[in-house]
Amino acid sequence: MASRCAEIEIDLVASAMSEATPAASRRVEAHLERCGSCRDEFARYRVIDREVATMRSEPAIEDEIARAREALRARLADVRSRILRYRVFATPFGHVAIGHSEQGVALVEYLGRGSRLDVQRLRRVADVEVVEGGRELLAFQQELGEYFEGRRDRLPWPLDLRLARSDFHRRVLETAARIPYGGVISYKGLAQQLGRPSAVRAVAQALRWNPLPIVIPCHRVVGASGALVGYAGGATTRKRRLLSIEGVPLARIPHDYRVRREAMYVRAPGDAEYCLPTCPSVDPFPQGGVLFGSKARAEAAGYAPCTTCRPDLHPLVA
Amino acid sequence: MDDSGFETLMTAHHGEIYRYLARATGRASDADDLSQETFIRAYRAYGALPPDANTRAWLFTIATNLSRNHFRAQKRRRLAYAAVSVTAGESDGADPEGEVLGREAGQFLQATVRRLPLKQRLAFLQRKIHGLEYDEIGRSLECSAESARAHVFQAMRKIRQALNGHALLETERTG
Numbered sequence: 001m002a003s004r005c006a007e008i009e010i011d012l013v014a015s016a017m018s019e020a021t022p023a024a025s026r027r028v029e030a031h032l033e034r035c036g037s038c039r040d041e042f043a044r045y046r047v048i049d050r051e052v053a054t055m056r057s058e059p060a061i062e063d064e065i066a067r068a069r070e071a072l073r074a075r076l077a078d079v080r081s082r083i084l085r086y087r088v089f090a091t092p093f094g095h096v097a098i099g100h101s102e103q104g105v106a107l108v109e110y111l112g113r114g115s116r117l118d119v120q121r122l123r124r125v126a127d128v129e130v131v132e133g134g135r136e137l138l139a140f141q142q143e144l145g146e147y148f149e150g151r152r153d154r155l156p157w158p159l160d161l162r163l164a165r166s167d168f169h170r171r172v173l174e175t176a177a178r179i180p181y182g183g184v185i186s187y188k189g190l191a192q193q194l195g196r197p198s199a200v201r202a203v204a205q206a207l208r209w210n211p212l213p214i215v216i217p218c219h220r221v222v223g224a225s226g227a228l229v230g231y232a233g234g235a236t237t238r239k240r241r242l243l244s245i246e247g248v249p250l251a252r253i254p255h256d257y258r259v260r261r262e263a264m265y266v267r268a269p270g271d272a273e274y275c276l277p278t279c280p281s282v283d284p285f286p287q288g289g290v291l292f293g294s295k296a297r298a299e300a301a302g303y304a305p306c307t308t309c310r311p312d313l314h315p316l317v318a
Numbered sequence: 319m320d321d322s323g324f325e326t327l328m329t330a331h332h333g334e335i336y337r338y339l340a341r342a343t344g345r346a347s348d349a350d351d352l353s354q355e356t357f358i359r360a361y362r363a364y365g366a367l368p369p370d371a372n373t374r375a376w377l378f379t380i381a382t383n384l385s386r387n388h389f390r391a392q393k394r395r396r397l398a399y400a401a402v403s404v405t406a407g408e409s410d411g412a413d414p415e416g417e418v419l420g421r422e423a424g425q426f427l428q429a430t431v432r433r434l435p436l437k438q439r440l441a442f443l444q445r446k447i448h449g450l451e452y453d454e455i456g457r458s459l460e461c462s463a464e465s466a467r468a469h470v471f472q473a474m475r476k477i478r479q480a481l482n483g484h485a486l487l488e489t490e491r492t493g
Binding site: 009010013014017044045047048049051052053054055056058059061062064065067068069071072075076079080083085102129131132133134135136 | 321328332333336337340341346349350353354357358361362363364365366367369423424427428431446447471474475477478481486487
């Protein structure tokens with residue numbers, strides 16, 4: 001009998017906890033009818049099971065829980081302000097990471113041939129916790145996809161510039177963010193707009209470390225000669241493709257491309273009008289001016305045709 | 319990310335996770351720390367959680383992992399301490415207060431549960447107090463549902479043995 005008692009022990013405990021299968025319950029019942037000591041044991045397990053159930057409502061620690069929740073909320077607020085959620089998406093420009101904080105989009109990064117974001121590097125730049133994001137990032141992916149296809153000319157995302165490397169970089173980025181779609185400006189022109197005309201190299205450095213390429217359109221900043229000069233790690237292929245999407249005319253030059261300034265409309269600094277490059281009232285390539293690949297782009301940026309050269313009536317002959 | 323979703327999750331489960339950790343560790347200070355860490359980790363990972371995930375079981379898994387790490391670290395500290403002193407080591411995760419057994423059956427039972435080996439204790443609490451399914455418990459302990467069931471069964475046997483001769487079990491003899 002003892003060996004049978006040992007065999008049935010697991011079923012007996014399960015049965016006392018109301019967890020046995022019907023077959024096991026029947027086996028236990030049959031055994032208990034014959035075995036008095038197991039009947040006692042079964043009763044003891046039932047008592048334990050009932051007593052355990054009373055533990056569910058104990059201990060009464062509501063106050064401790066409420067205090068712990070308050071402390072948690074305070075810490076959560078701190079974590080929340082530092083968190084950057086990102087996702088990596090496949091795009092026509094290779095894998096791109098998009099990251100956002102509670103303030104806005106803080107990161108757009110070309111990952112080149114890899115598909116992993118260098119989280120450590122970001123943590124060296126700013127006090128951020130970089131974690132994987134969720135479905136909320138899909139909307140950004142979709143809008144970026146439309147942008148790459150030329151079906152969208154704005155990415156009207158709230159931005160968070162916490163990954164800018166200095167206040168000066170932040171100012172450069174904020175200024176660059178205002179360069180209109182389909183327009184280009186020179187590094188020197190951007191430096192002038194910032195009120196720091198000699199800080200051309202510093203401006204170029206700030207754009208080199210742009211944490212939000214495409215959204216902050218550093219690809220619309222070109223050399224004084226119109227050469228594309230550099231973009232995202234030195235290669236100008238992406239810059240060329242982005243400018244082409246926006247309708248900026250380009251020509252090949254040795255080792256690079258240039259924007260065809262002679263085939264672009266001109267908007268001089270401070271002007272509310274855009275002109276033909278042949279307009280007598282403007283310098284054809286004014287420092288600080290913006291060049292547009294088409295009338296539509298210049299007008300979409302809010303500029304009216306010049307009343308002297310009448311770009312609305314006369315074709316642009318390059 | 320939808321922060322209101324996380325807020326709802328916190329409101330729904332914080333108390334329960336706190337109680338689980340208080341029972342598992344036997345100390346309010348540990349329950350404070352571990353419950354806070356559970357939800358901070360949950361917040362970090364929440365964005366990437368599939369929409370149909372069982373968030374309650376997921377929180378229990380995080381809390382269970384943290385408990386196990388906590389007791390492992392505690393054990394390491396104790397061993398390091400024992401190496402330079404002659405203080406006798408305690409059993410895994412046992413609460414010194416638990417050594418003083420309450421006279422009441424409930425207290426006795428709680429003290430017995432606190433002295434269970436860790437995996438058995440965590441499996442037992444998840445199943446018998448919080449009513450989780452064995453596959454969920456198995457996931458939290460990185461074992462199969464069957465192993466989780468075996469842990470609960472062993473816990474019940476140990477509790478039964480610890481209560482040997484206790485008045486609680488002597489009152490309901492069926493004869």
